[in-house]
Amino acid sequence: MTSxxxxxxxxxxxxxxxxxxxxxxxxxxxGLDLSSVMRGLDWxxxxxxxxxxxxxxxxxxxxxEGVEYVESGLPExxxxxxxxxxxxxxxxxxxxxxxxxxxxxxxxxxxxxMADFKDGKLRLTEKGSQPTPxxxxxxxxxxxxxxxxxxxxxxxxxxxxxxxxxxxxxVEEKISREIRLTEKGAGLLTNGITESxxxxxxxxxMLKNGDWAGRSFRRxxxxxxxxxxxxxxxxxxxxxxxxxxxxxxxxxxxxxxGPIVESNFWNFDALFVPQDHPAREMQDTFYLEKxxxxxxxxxxxxxxxxxxxxxxxxxGSSGWGYKWDPxxxxxxxxxxxxxxxxxxxxxxxxxxxxxVYSIGRVxxxxxxxxxxxxEFHQIEGIxxxxxxxxxxxxxxxxxxxxxxxxxxRFRPAYFPYTEPSLEVEVxxxxxxxxxxLGGAGIFRPEVTEPLGxxxxxxxxxxxxxxxxxLRLDLTDIRALYRSDIDWLRSLPL
Ligand code: PHE
Numbered sequence: 001m002t003s004x005x006x007x008x009x010x011x012x013x014x015x016x017x018x019x020x021x022x023x024x025x026x027x028x029x030x031g032l033d034l035s036s037v038m039r040g041l042d043w044x045x046x047x048x049x050x051x052x053x054x055x056x057x058x059x060x061x062x063x064x065e066g067v068e069y070v071e072s073g074l075p076e077x078x079x080x081x082x083x084x085x086x087x088x089x090x091x092x093x094x095x096x097x098x099x100x101x102x103x104x105x106x107x108x109x110x111x112x113x114m115a116d117f118k119d120g121k122l123r124l125t126e127k128g129s130q131p132t133p134x135x136x137x138x139x140x141x142x143x144x145x146x147x148x149x150x151x152x153x154x155x156x157x158x159x160x161x162x163x164x165x166x167x168x169x170x171v172e173e174k175i176s177r178e179i180r181l182t183e184k185g186a187g188l189l190t191n192g193i194t195e196s197x198x199x200x201x202x203x204x205x206m207l208k209n210g211d212w213a214g215r216s217f218r219r220x221x222x223x224x225x226x227x228x229x230x231x232x233x234x235x236x237x238x239x240x241x242x243x244x245x246x247x248x249x250x251x252x253x254x255x256x257x258g259p260i261v262e263s264n265f266w267n268f269d270a271l272f273v274p275q276d277h278p279a280r281e282m283q284d285t286f287y288l289e290k291x292x293x294x295x296x297x298x299x300x301x302x303x304x305x306x307x308x309x310x311x312x313x314x315x316g317s318s319g320w321g322y323k324w325d326p327x328x329x330x331x332x333x334x335x336x337x338x339x340x341x342x343x344x345x346x347x348x349x350x351x352x353x354x355x356v357y358s359i360g361r362v363x364x365x366x367x368x369x370x371x372x373x374x375e376f377h378q379i380e381g382i383x384x385x386x387x388x389x390x391x392x393x394x395x396x397x398x399x400x401x402x403x404x405x406x407x408x409r410f411r412p413a414y415f416p417y418t419e420p421s422l423e424v425e426v427x428x429x430x431x432x433x434x435x436x437l438g439g440a441g442i443f444r445p446e447v448t449e450p451l452g453x454x455x456x457x458x459x460x461x462x463x464x465x466x467x468x469x470l471r472l473d474l475t476d477i478r479a480l481y482r483s484d485i486d487w488l489r490s491l492p493l
Pocket of ligand 1: 336337338415418438439440441459461462
């Protein structure tokens with residue numbers, strides 16, 4: 001008794017031995033609201049004081065289309081009416097009625113054996129001129145919602161076919177509950193329950209005036225179920241972006257940002273991507289009609305990029321060996337990677353050391369699938385100054401470690417703008433496999449030299465959505481942006 005909650009006591013006091021009662025009746029008899037009643041019943045049944053029997057009942061009502069069909073007749077009835085005067089081919093019917101309706105009608109006319117085809121024409125059968133049970137059922141439903149169990153057996157088998165038609169009828173399940181005192185509960189009632197003077201909450205008042213002394217306290221039941229508390233929270237992607245930003249900031253990085261509508265020049269040319277590179281094709285990159293043209297940077301940079309593409313310029317490289325064309329360079333596109341933002345920053349000519357990161361949206365002309373989105377995020381960054389390849393590996397390892405991924409590995413890779421280049425892979429326990437999460441490397445002299453940079457620049461561009469999938473245990477990348485409310489609620493704060 002000491003651990004009984006006032007709600008439980010109030011419920012017990014309205015129960016009578018040998019009688020059943022529904023939760024809403026308990027609510028009105030006890031003055032409790034329904035959700036308190038449900039909670040209290042949960043606790044009481046866990047203690048074996050009440051038993052709850054649940055039954056599911058289906059309720060059938062007309063859907064929007066059903067309401068219309070009751071007025072104007074099912075499509076097959078409308079065609080049957082026409083067939084009373086003459087046989088018609090499908091094409092002839094399409095001229096007399098909306099073609100979409102004819103399609104539906106013919107299917108059902110044949111299923112319900114209301115008509116058959118003879119010499120390419122639809123002919124009414126004897127059955128076809130009588131009302132069918134589903135039509136009668138619709139008329140019954142016109143009066144309002146009916147319990148499935150109360151529908152005449154003749155009509156029972158017609159519920160399913162009607163439910164298979166879109167919006168014709170609605171079948172809704174409702175759970176009804178009957179509450180009964182158990183023997184134990186009844187025994188407790190006979191012994192008498194009083195609304196006790198137990199203390200449920202200790203106040204500073206009681207402490208001051210000493211009221212608590214000699215009183216009994218209600219015990220906490222930490223295992224009892226309570227109503228879910230749904231509080232507002234940020235979207236998991238927002239939270240992950242904030243978490244990543246925190247990691248880089250705590251590692252001494254500064255955040256940078258750049259335009260999403262970018263020029264070919266900063267997205268590709270400045271990164272030593274040759275002008276005929278397949279990634280630049282329309283099927284990989286979204287080019288824009290508006291704005292039609294982007295401004296190019298100073299001619300010093302442009303000329304230098306041009307000569308690096310041509311013969312390697314001052315870098316000692318032999319370049320790509322073609323004549324670089326300035327016209328396509330000013331075309332606009334949706335940036336395909338955030339490396340464009342990085343390279344813009346480098347072009348500002350600041351002094352090393354430089355440690356910057358950005359987290360931003362990028363776009364690729366990809367077909368949407370469980371692992372591809374045309375729009376996603378990259379986690380990009382550079383460290384420039386007195387640094388080496390080893391530092392690059394350490395930074396990546398540190399970042400993923402702080403994100404909770406300890407097992408990572410590096411594989412040699414290729415990007416036109418870095419040398420050496422690598423890909424980062426993270427081990428995913430659940431799948432027992434390695435997953436590729438991004439690329440990194442040291443910018444080539446062909447990238448840094450036109451910007452007047454003479455020190456090493458470590459760079460990386462990592463996928464955010466893939467990381468989120470691993471974190472949130474998703475197998476379909478689209479789930480991240482579907483904003484399924486149940487899923488969002490199920491995520492911890
Ligand atoms: N930009 C590359 C990508 O989108 C990643 C990368 C960034 C690679 C920086 C090397 C250096 O895949």
